Amino acid sequence: AAAMSVNADLRRERAAASFQPELLTHILDGGPERTRRRKEIEALVLNDPDFQHEDLNFLSRSQRYEQAIRKSSLMVMKLREYGIADPEEIYWFKSFVHRGRPEPLDLHLGMFLPTLLTQATPEQQDRFFMPAWNLEIIGTYAQTEMGHGTHLRGLETTATYDPSTQEFILNSPTVTSIKWWPGGLGKTSNHAIVLAQLYTQGQCKGLHAFIVPIRQLGTHEPLPGITVGDIGPKFGYDEMDNGYLKMDNFRIPRENMLMKYAQVEPDGTYVKPVSDKLTYGTMVFIRSLIVGDSARSLSRACTIAIRYSAVRHQSELKPGEPEPQILDYQTQQYKLFPLLATAYAFHFVGAYIKDTYHRISGDISTGDLSELPELHALTAGLKAFTSWTANAGIEECRMACGGHGYSRCSGIPDIYVTFTPSCTYEGENTVMMLQTARFLVKSYTQVTSGQQVTGMVSYLNDLSRQRIQPQHVAARTVTMRINDPTSLVEAYKSRAARLVESAAKNLQAELNHRKSKEDAWNRTSVDLVRASEAHCHYVIVKLFTAKLAEVGDAAVGAVLTDLCLLYALFGISRNAGDFLQAGILTSAQISQVNQHVKELLAVIRPNAVALVDSFDFHDVHLGSVLGRYDGNVYENMFEWAKKSPLNKTQVHESFHKHLKPMQAKL
Amino acid sequence: SVNPDLASERQTASFCVEKLTALLDGGAEQTRIRRAVVEAIESDPVFSRENQYFQTQNERYEAAVMKAVHLQKKMHEMGWTENGPEYKYIYRALSGDVAFLLHRVFMRSISVLGSDKQIAKWIPLATQHKLIGSYAQTELGHGTYLQGLETTAVFDTATQEFILNTPKISAMKWWPGDMGRSATHTVVFAQLYIHGKCYGIHPFIVQIRSLQDHSLCPGITAGDIGPKMNFEHIDNGYLLLKNVRIPRENMLSKFCEVRPDGTYVRQGSQKINYFTMTTVRISLISDEVLTPLMKACTIAIRYSVVRRQSKLRPGEQEAKILDYQTQQEKLLSQLAAAYAFHFINDYLQELFNRGYREIQNKNFDMLPELHALSSGFKAVITQHCTAGVEICLRACGGHGYSLLSGLPSLYTKILASCIYEGENTILLLQTARFLIKCFMAASSGQPVPPSVTYLASVKHSKCPAKNKLDFLSPDIYTEAYQHVAVRLISNTAAKLQDLVQSGVKKHDAWNQCTVQLVQAAKAHCHYIAVKNFAETVEKLEAKAGIQKIMKHLCDLFALHGIFSNTGAFLHDGYTSAAQMDMATASYLDLLAVIRKDAVPLVDAFDFTDKSLNSALGSYDGQVYQRLYEWAQRAPTNQMSPAYERYLKPLLHNTLSKL
16 A cells, blocks of 8 residues: 555645645644654654554554553654754654654643643752653643542642641541542553642641652652542543542652742741742643644644545536535535635744744743733633634534544544543633633723723724613624724624623623622523633734734735634634624625625635645644545545454354354354 | 432432433333343343443454353343344443344345345344355445446356456445454445446345355455554455356345346335335434444533532532533523434334334325435434534543543544544535425415425514523424525525526536535434424423423524524524523523433433443542542553563663763
8 A cells, every 4th residue: 555646636636725734734833844843843752663563453552552652662762862842843852753643741741840840949840850851751731630630729629738747648538538539540650730729727728739759760650649540431531541540648848839929937937938929920821732632633634634535526516417525516515615724823823822822921930920810811711712713613624524523534533532632721711711711801991991901802992982882782783894804803893892892781681680700600601601602702813913924925915814804704704693682784795695605615616625735734643544645535434444352253152152153043 | 329419319300210211211011121231231241341341442353252252042032023122222231332233234124125035035044144244336436326336247058157257446346344254244225237237236245254164255355444443343345356156146136137138127116115214224223323322421411419529618618510501501402302303213213103104105295205315314413413522521621531431432432423324514515405395385385295395384573582491492492493494495595596597507506505504404304303392392291391391402502503503593683682692691590490300310321330330420420539449440451561661771770871
């Protein structure tokens, strides 16, 4: 199956593209130099025989974990050997080695080491950092408990200070308090940073972080008082040993509490931290990664579905003619092209958050943190918006591949199961949306009390001017130019303003009825989530539109404009009710939007394959028989299937065990 | 003991759970029979699914074969027969975790497509499991479009045989269940050639494995197609045929026959065959689609009253997550849909039974309508329920992602139903074709089938609701749904006509309207589902609180559809902006009302713990203990070679030299 030429359909598609895919790749990477470097790192991994292995689809979970551990250890050594230190370059290297999947050292590298850097005292860093850097200590970050996730203050693990021995006594007092889910905890780590309620001098001082050894160095056996293990099979994350941890009167020295901020003195006196507002920054950074992940995961799924749809032929469009490529069906384009546009939109949003974060974190040292609360509020919503959309989009891509999408050889099931937990981790999405809503309502309240707000919510300022009108805010129909993204941004802005106002007013009405603020908030939360979604949607359309101005190449600019228009118009079409109800658009305009969406599908059709080629996923990274660059789908499906575990022997053993005896008896 | 948070939910039920269960089963006697079957199956350790989440593909396959073989014995022992009242509950009791399902399809296709002589020869062999059958239609490169299949069967008059071939890789049979490892025979669909002329697709019985040692027959290449998202227990297979010769008598010849001299003869009407294909779509709804959604609702709702998170009121205990409006919005709308689709399934079953009787009397008038309804509802219900299961999964937060929650397996299994037995988009377009035809007929005053007579009746152009309570009136919302369906169908018909009149070729015009056509077909089905639910509620007894709670669910189902698709109802001003606010308010108010009965409403589905196979959803609500116990059984908690091989060298200073 090697050395086959590229499928003729795909060749034709690529020849017909109106732009050069490499130029678009450069934009996605942030410049030709970044593209070159990315490919250089990719080649380091792909040409390295140490990182080759059997197709993971055919391995058991234990085997997959074993492969991942093997590659992770090599990865750490080679990163240092090659001197790769830039966080983005490390991210590339890691994602090529593990092909977009999680790995058992993720928490060690991504949480344990950084937490030591930010929360350990210099003395603690001396003790732990170098051993951890050299992987004598492998650590994880144990926060979530079996019964507690979102609500941190509800965690039940306790750390009680004993001044007589100068130790903390750690306990998991209930089943619900067992630490549950931390990556790398089950089998890999010998240490964990454990979050626990600190008790000293008979008082609870709230959550604090402790460095807890959990396995014996040398034998790797769990220490006395520690019960640790793997939490069992999951939807995905086969290579990750998400674990549980139960502690029974487990003692650690006083010096193992991370004490850069809060401290417990030898006699048990508690010293309060100065300020912990800076942790905002880390959360913003992690959420920006998830937005980027949403873009990448959706891009991978789109690449597979669109290439396959150009190779797959089915039924007839015109009587008597050969079966057409399924990408020629309007329904197929309607499923896939809006998702393609969405993937591009999310790429630009992810890049924006990352840049803004870097700009603001530059300011942290110089002291200007004024933008941080808004960015924090905004990224919560965008994390939820993009991960929900990508989650559903990946599934649509899979469905669009028909039966073969259901086979693991399509690669999409794996993308889905790896991606879908991001709707839950680092802040459950509904909770995230409500965080953004809180900020929106606060901004709205400021505006109604006569203050101006700035940044992405500044559109709320216009509300005060319009409030003299008896109608809803945006009750004037916009003269919308259907081919002009900036005009569409205005429509989205009006929608966001109207939904924020409506949610805020409903909240006020509930507050007038009820005693408890929390009850009122809860009874408005469906409205509040809708308002947040509208706000995020506006921000995304706005950022995509702004990106168009930066594009130098005319041909690339044209195709990105088509995608931006499709993204914006499709969103209006899908949420037509919001625009109609607020009187932003008329039914006639909505019909026009619906029609234009379909026209854009036909416009984008000739560039579809080139647009996914621009994402520039290597076949190894894509991990899909359907999405291969050369389009030789069927031959390779057959080759792949022959390696299935059920095909190990010509006659399966169950024939001798079960079938034959049955036939003999009947 | 039952978790007190779950126990308290059961004390306040507004209706009698046992009565609702009986209603769902179709009578208390049916409930009794079902429970007896479930009890017999679940008390037999061979049928246990206890270790399912820890098993490899090979182990799952082997267990399924073992269960299939054991089931024969069990049926004999219990005195269950294929025509008995117990039969339909067996599959549900096994949760589908059994092999040889395609064996039944093999038998059915022979019964439907075979001549009397063929039936007499093959059916007894199959019944006694002297052979194991499969059904090989789909090819690697061809699914939806049957005429496009590439496998060939060439008739050789000299030897009175058909010669079967897979001429190229895309023609390889791909996906048929039980074919990868188990089947000895299969019905192969191939293009028939006689004297160089192609006569189209025909079915042939082909032996693929030896009846002695199970080895592949000469000319046959077959195997398993590899891991999938689910169905690890089924050996979906591939099949390559190279000059495989079968006797002339092996072509299933009820409708078409090849005479010894090569004369091709067509006989009888195929319409009954067509009807059979249609009924298959309906028959899968109950076990393959509704059951998973009902199970997912049971798991997610029970877990949501056990799980507590954050505080609703300061100073109080953390709140049950089902008390959050956003959680109610996610789950209760799925619960309402499960009931709505249960009742539409009853409606369809009844319609098909009537259709079957008419067809027995050679009256085929109902066929087009039955075809349209089965296609449309198969698509709408599978799509809706698949999305619903995924919502339940994600509503369980992190723990939903564990296989031990049972939800990932329910999801990956149900989602296949969107593709098999007709890809959903294709099916919706078939329904749309029927609707457009009926609309044209209705507009010109011709009679149309009962389910579409509404297309001719034009009612209010404005929704008459005056306050939010009006939206709890079935007349108001049913009419709104009707209005949307009529608008979408008539607009699309007009658009098609315009395009054709402006000179666009018919097939191009059709393709340009397919997005709208799909929306129109969905709107039609949604309208019928709402109308049927409202009519069902009307007919229920007012006793035992059943009618009242069903009315709430019906309202919720209807208003959820409006809430999540406001644009369709606002378009053309049928519903005003102010009315939409009323509908939304009514919808959100209802959530709090149904919340109180949420647990009894899932209890009424009457799933045993074994059948749920979920650490989160058990009847007693002991979620955390169970999660902990089950996790400890995971094979990953046995000593892994990874430590000795990789971790140890890693931890022992391999890196410190760097």
